[in-house]
Amino acid sequence: xxxRRRAAAWFVAIIAATSAxxxxxxDHAEAHDAVVLTLHGDGRGSVWVTVTWQDGxxxxxxxxxxxLATSAAGGRVGPAGLQRKGNALTYPGTLAxxxxxxxxxxxxxxxxxxxxxxxxxxxxxxxxxxxxxxxPPPVAAPPPPPPARSLAWIWxxxxxxxxxxxxxxxxxxxxxxxxxxxxxxSLRPRR
Numbered sequence: 001x002x003x004r005r006r007a008a009a010w011f012v013a014i015i016a017a018t019s020a021x022x023x024x025x026x027d028h029a030e031a032h033d034a035v036v037l038t039l040h041g042d043g044r045g046s047v048w049v050t051v052t053w054q055d056g057x058x059x060x061x062x063x064x065x066x067x068l069a070t071s072a073a074g075g076r077v078g079p080a081g082l083q084r085k086g087n088a089l090t091y092p093g094t095l096a097x098x099x100x101x102x103x104x105x106x107x108x109x110x111x112x113x114x115x116x117x118x119x120x121x122x123x124x125x126x127x128x129x130x131x132x133x134x135x136p137p138p139v140a141a142p143p144p145p146p147p148a149r150s151l152a153w154i155w156x157x158x159x160x161x162x163x164x165x166x167x168x169x170x171x172x173x174x175x176x177x178x179x180x181x182x183x184x185x186s187l188r189p190r191r
Contacts, residue, residue: 034136035059035110039102041118043127045094049104049114050087054136058087064108065089069118072099097122112136 034054041047047067051059068078075096082089082104089104097120106112116132 033110035106035112036136037104037106037112037114037134039104039114039116039118039130039132039134040088041095041100041102041120041130043119043121043129045096045120046090047095047102047118048085048088048090049082051089051106051112053110059109061109063089063106065104065106067091067102067104069095069100069102071096072101095120 036052036054038050038052039047040050047069049065049067051063051065053059063082063084065082066079067082068076068080070076075098077093077095077100080091080093083092084090095118100118100120101115102118103113103115112134114132114134116130116134118130119128121127
């Protein structure tokens with residue numbers, strides 16, 4: 001394969017990849033826009049939070065989250081960083097017996113907040129687990145895109161096709177053979 005054909009193939013591949021990146025991935029990036037936090041307590045003082053994206057996919061990125069707990073008796077724990085253990089973000093300590101208002105706030109990879117009441121039973125009492133689900137408020141449907149934006153991809157595609165056609169034409173057109181110049185008079189045979 002000649003260098004011209006290779007260059008044309010690379011040019012077309014780069015244009016196709018750029019087009020796919022610009023137009024094919026725009027909606028995918030917006031799919032994970034909000035998180036659902038679920039606050040859990042086992043009734044014995046352990047606290048953990050599970051996090052999923054609003055569309056149901058698990059959050060696999062690094063998560064930055066803190067917890068602040070305030071008891072009905074006025075005790076306070078935190079703010080304390082939560083540590084990832086499997087699919088949960090856990091508080092490394094335990095809460096004392098009583099009723100606690102727990103606030104978990106997430107800063108990365110998205111903003112999220114969950115507040116719930118957890119009850120911690122005394123050592124000799126039976127413990128009941130608590131769970132609070134904090135979903136983001138519903139998002140209003142986005143307005144339809146303006147007509148000029150919806151046709152932008154057509155103009156982009158037309159431009160790509162024109163440039164590609166010109167490049168292919170320039171690489172593959174037949175060039176006339178160079179005209180032969182007559183030899184200088186000094187080199188012509190004498191008659």
